[in-house]
Amino acid sequence: MLDLLSRPLAETDPQVAEIIHNEEQRQESTLELIASENHVSVAVRSANGSVFTNKYAEGYPGKRYYGGCVNMDAVEELARTRAKQLFNAEYVNVQAHSGAQANTAVYCAALKPGDTILSLDLAHGGHLSHGLKVNFSGAWFNVVPYGVERDTEQVSMATVRKLALEHKPQLIICGASAYPRTVDFAGFADVAKECGARLMADIAHIAGLIAAGLHPTSIGVADFTTTTTHKTLRGPRGGMIFCNTEDDYKLINRWIFPGTQGGPLMHTITAKAVAFGEALRPEFREYQQQVASNAKALAESLQSKGYRLVSGGTDNHLMLVDLRDVHPDLTGKQAEAWLEAAGIITNKNMIPFDERKPTQTSGLRLGTPALTTRGMKEAEMAQVADLMHQALSAGDDTATAENIRNKVRELCGQFPLPHGEG
Numbered sequence: 001m002l003d004l005l006s007r008p009l010a011e012t013d014p015q016v017a018e019i020i021h022n023e024e025q026r027q028e029s030t031l032e033l034i035a036s037e038n039h040v041s042v043a044v045r046s047a048n049g050s051v052f053t054n055k056y057a058e059g060y061p062g063k064r065y066y067g068g069c070v071n072m073d074a075v076e077e078l079a080r081t082r083a084k085q086l087f088n089a090e091y092v093n094v095q096a097h098s099g100a101q102a103n104t105a106v107y108c109a110a111l112k113p114g115d116t117i118l119s120l121d122l123a124h125g126g127h128l129s130h131g132l133k134v135n136f137s138g139a140w141f142n143v144v145p146y147g148v149e150r151d152t153e154q155v156s157m158a159t160v161r162k163l164a165l166e167h168k169p170q171l172i173i174c175g176a177s178a179y180p181r182t183v184d185f186a187g188f189a190d191v192a193k194e195c196g197a198r199l200m201a202d203i204a205h206i207a208g209l210i211a212a213g214l215h216p217t218s219i220g221v222a223d224f225t226t227t228t229t230h231k232t233l234r235g236p237r238g239g240m241i242f243c244n245t246e247d248d249y250k251l252i253n254r255w256i257f258p259g260t261q262g263g264p265l266m267h268t269i270t271a272k273a274v275a276f277g278e279a280l281r282p283e284f285r286e287y288q289q290q291v292a293s294n295a296k297a298l299a300e301s302l303q304s305k306g307y308r309l310v311s312g313g314t315d316n317h318l319m320l321v322d323l324r325d326v327h328p329d330l331t332g333k334q335a336e337a338w339l340e341a342a343g344i345i346t347n348k349n350m351i352p353f354d355e356r357k358p359t360q361t362s363g364l365r366l367g368t369p370a371l372t373t374r375g376m377k378e379a380e381m382a383q384v385a386d387l388m389h390q391a392l393s394a395g396d397d398t399a400t401a402e403n404i405r406n407k408v409r410e411l412c413g414q415f416p417l418p419h420g421e422g
Ligand code: DSN
Pocket: 036, 099, 127, 177, 178
């Protein structure tokens, strides 16, 4: 038995090994433009695949429900210390399994069923866990959405204020999944104070930019800040919650465990500690600066080819492309498929006031975190825009798509992904 358990995956389960190998090849040879994805370091992967996966550690450092937690305590303390240093925060819970779990714990801490939430409409860049009817948040709470303005395609604090004073929400949510502009956390905090609401900022997308000081911070401004750890922050897939007071911290800890989660994913918390350590290094700030510069370069290159960008551009790592000016009949769904055939990975996305359904859409969401991790810079962004335009113009001409696919392989070959065994 021990012999079997000690043999390499390729020997014991060649089927799974082959699927993993295929995924490695896919990631290596394609241009990853999904704004919420990234390529983690070998060190993060190594920690995530470590023996910490073997251990139950329900509870928190120093107060566990299982024996043998000495190293669990050490690593969770380290993750917390690094997260607080990175974001200049007072209190953090690093056990949230995901961004949606982090949001759920905040709702449980701040709301009662039937209370009112004011949050950004999913169709205007929000997130399903911010109150979509089919999500727990929309099913249990009364959700009032705010959107972007028709003319600017940006959030107007005047509109948010008007809605907040009219509906008197218990919780206001700011932060988004597909919003290319700066979020005015201080403006939201003013509105929340005026109408007596608590404020939650979901910084899942822009956490890396905030950590690097390239976007105003929500920490210490919003009552609760939730985030994922795997997007611009470039850590393992997971979540985390910051708050400002001991009372809120106690509530959040209680609502993560035992409120909504059981045993923490200690291997993921270990990998979070590694990722936060990486983010505390000076190279991380340079990386984030390049992410933002690359987003601007990609946006300008696409605009020079006639593509309209929602709100006219980007302040962060992502942009929303309105396909209609250049390709009036092309849906986001079809565009995503044609681009994938050429080795360019994106996701279809509603644009504000989209007349097409969410399953079709008129737009694409693009982001630069993953390409920047490979070492690509502004010159490569111009090439990427060119390849995208070629692929979208070629449509279902498979020979042209294959030709573009080869160019994509060549470009990826010049910028290899992190390699090696941890
Ligand atoms: N699904 C994530 C995204 O792509 O933005 C958010 O959770």
